[in-house]
Amino acid sequence: MRYRTPLFWDDVLLILTMAVLAGCGLIYEYLLSHYAGRVLGVMESTIYAMIGLMIVAMGLGSFAARLVKDAYQGFVVLELVIGLLGCGSILIIASFIGFTQVLPQVVSDMLALPQDVMPNGGVFKTLTQFAFATPYVFGFILGFFIGMEIPLVARIREQQHQQHLTHNFGTMYGADYIGAGIGAAVWVGVLLTIDIANAAALTASLNLLAGSVFIYRFWHKLKFKKLLILCHALLLFLIVLIYQHGNQWLTQMSNLLFLDKVSHSQKTRYQQLTFTERNIGNATPVTSFYLNARLQFSSNDEFIYHEYLVTPALLGSARQDKVLIIGGGDGLALRNVLKWPVSAVTLIDLDAELVDIFSYPEQHLPPALARRIESLTQASLRDERVTIINDDAYVYIDQLLAKGEVFDAIIVDLPDPSHPDLNKLYSVNFYARLKLLLAGDGLINIQSTSPYHAKKAFISIGKTVARAGFAGVEQLHANVPSFGEWGWTIASKQGAIPSTRLQQIERFPVDSEWLTPQLLTNAFAFPKDFYQHADKVQVNYLGSHQVYQYHQQAWQAQQGLNNANLQ
Numbered sequence: 001m002r003y004r005t006p007l008f009w010d011d012v013l014l015i016l017t018m019a020v021l022a023g024c025g026l027i028y029e030y031l032l033s034h035y036a037g038r039v040l041g042v043m044e045s046t047i048y049a050m051i052g053l054m055i056v057a058m059g060l061g062s063f064a065a066r067l068v069k070d071a072y073q074g075f076v077v078l079e080l081v082i083g084l085l086g087c088g089s090i091l092i093i094a095s096f097i098g099f100t101q102v103l104p105q106v107v108s109d110m111l112a113l114p115q116d117v118m119p120n121g122g123v124f125k126t127l128t129q130f131a132f133a134t135p136y137v138f139g140f141i142l143g144f145f146i147g148m149e150i151p152l153v154a155r156i157r158e159q160q161h162q163q164h165l166t167h168n169f170g171t172m173y174g175a176d177y178i179g180a181g182i183g184a185a186v187w188v189g190v191l192l193t194i195d196i197a198n199a200a201a202l203t204a205s206l207n208l209l210a211g212s213v214f215i216y217r218f219w220h221k222l223k224f225k226k227l228l229i230l231c232h233a234l235l236l237f238l239i240v241l242i243y244q245h246g247n248q249w250l251t252q253m254s255n256l257l258f259l260d261k262v263s264h265s266q267k268t269r270y271q272q273l274t275f276t277e278r279n280i281g282n283a284t285p286v287t288s289f290y291l292n293a294r295l296q297f298s299s300n301d302e303f304i305y306h307e308y309l310v311t312p313a314l315l316g317s318a319r320q321d322k323v324l325i326i327g328g329g330d331g332l333a334l335r336n337v338l339k340w341p342v343s344a345v346t347l348i349d350l351d352a353e354l355v356d357i358f359s360y361p362e363q364h365l366p367p368a369l370a371r372r373i374e375s376l377t378q379a380s381l382r383d384e385r386v387t388i389i390n391d392d393a394y395v396y397i398d399q400l401l402a403k404g405e406v407f408d409a410i411i412v413d414l415p416d417p418s419h420p421d422l423n424k425l426y427s428v429n430f431y432a433r434l435k436l437l438l439a440g441d442g443l444i445n446i447q448s449t450s451p452y453h454a455k456k457a458f459i460s461i462g463k464t465v466a467r468a469g470f471a472g473v474e475q476l477h478a479n480v481p482s483f484g485e486w487g488w489t490i491a492s493k494q495g496a497i498p499s500t501r502l503q504q505i506e507r508f509p510v511d512s513e514w515l516t517p518q519l520l521t522n523a524f525a526f527p528k529d530f531y532q533h534a535d536k537v538q539v540n541y542l543g544s545h546q547v548y549q550y551h552q553q554a555w556q557a558q559q560g561l562n563n564a565n566l567q
Helices: 006-040 043-067 071-111 122-146 149-161 168-189 196-217 225-255 302-316 332-337 352-359 367-377 393-402 420-426 428-437 455-467 498-503 517-522 546-559
Strands: 261-267 272-278 286-291 294-298 322-327 344-348 386-389 407-413 438-447 472-480 484-492
Touching: 006 043, 006 071, 006 122, 006 149, 006 168, 006 196, 043 122, 043 149, 071 122, 071 149, 071 196, 071 225, 149 168, 196 225, 225 261, 261 367, 272 367, 286 367, 294 302, 302 332, 302 407, 302 438, 302 472, 302 484, 302 498, 302 517, 322 332, 322 393, 332 344, 332 367, 332 407, 344 393, 393 420, 393 428, 407 428, 420 428, 420 546, 428 438, 428 455, 438 455, 455 472, 455 484, 455 546, 472 498, 484 498, 498 517
Parallel strands: 322 344, 322 407, 344 386, 407 438
Antiparallel strands: 261 272, 272 286, 286 294, 438 484, 472 484
């Protein structure tokens, strides 16, 4: 076997270190982008802005690296700083945001101010705005220090060889790109499935390990060795502490963003689930459910929303034997469907963990909350007539088409198009394929966001359904107290339009808590000139992101970027 010189092994160590650190750097970008997207409520633009900002900061850090005189000492200190920022920045951001949310209430209580004069303006507003900008501040700082790694390691490599290396930076960038690719794979395959504080701690531990190995190998090149060892020991203690308790702290800070008491919070692979409760005298607490901090239902009025979603479609369809539900993993739309004489219901929802929580709440939720959820769902997800498919509906409906499945009615109960991944489920392509699954005399009803707060998105959904080939497309709206004015798009495949069918019905064949035939008929009436400029609203084609853009524009206009997800 050919003998390898110590210089060779130093090269291997430095190149591997560069690859590992590149993977860590990319993961830090994803961590901050992912967390900032959830906090700011505009996932797509936040992620892109964060990654772009960190890349610019990395470039500036590369320039600044030339100011570091001792590359060996500088590299060790650099890894300490990056490890500290990497594992602690999200906790600091969450704490600052949480502090700014409770500060007005604390001041109000101290001064005995009435609720209608809560100090939310002036310095309090400025603090809140800065708090919601802190993800970008930490992203820039972290990116700046990450950018210093390649120049320092390249200098160390040349000093080890005691000569200028022609392909030095090519080697470093090669290790950097490969390491970044591995980091991306680790993020998607492993870290995305675990809690964010644990992911940050594990990533920071690699920075700590890189610094420790470097100290061991280049001990003779370093100054203040005992201090460096002490700092590494302290960082190790902090990483372990964050790994053990960081997520509990993050949850407590995140809970401050909600007006009501958080009774349970849980992260699935796809989204953050939060249950809150509000006590009103001796009555049963009002339970609200949020996905990524966006309200999905409140127990005191969810029946209004679900009756407008389910009743028109099943009432206007010729039969109710076989029903398809897209989304609706909380089982509430399904509960209303099962009131009808159905023999089979297929429910498609991507998030298996969410569906499992609502199917078996006693296994996942605190006892009191579990009982309230069970009372709401009425065990609908465990009904023997129900087939649950945990898959991407956009993809899975092709399997239904291949089997020749036909449904008497279709209910689409998806979250608002607040993320590009959801946009495809509001596209012409998706609705056209749903049309093939609908019986000729059946109806489809689609959750279509707020016609008041997101008017263009609402109208675009209706126009998209029409472009998909449905014969009779109409829209309806109603006030749901927790949401405000809300809307749905209902369509027939052929024959009479939905409103004509529903006007002929004088009484409902199933019990209703809220709806009456007259209320349902009135829901088709919109204010004067509501559709006056509908010709300027675009249809949402696959890849156009038109509905997503309309929704984001409306959301930002209503609530502002800095508190977009606060309910």
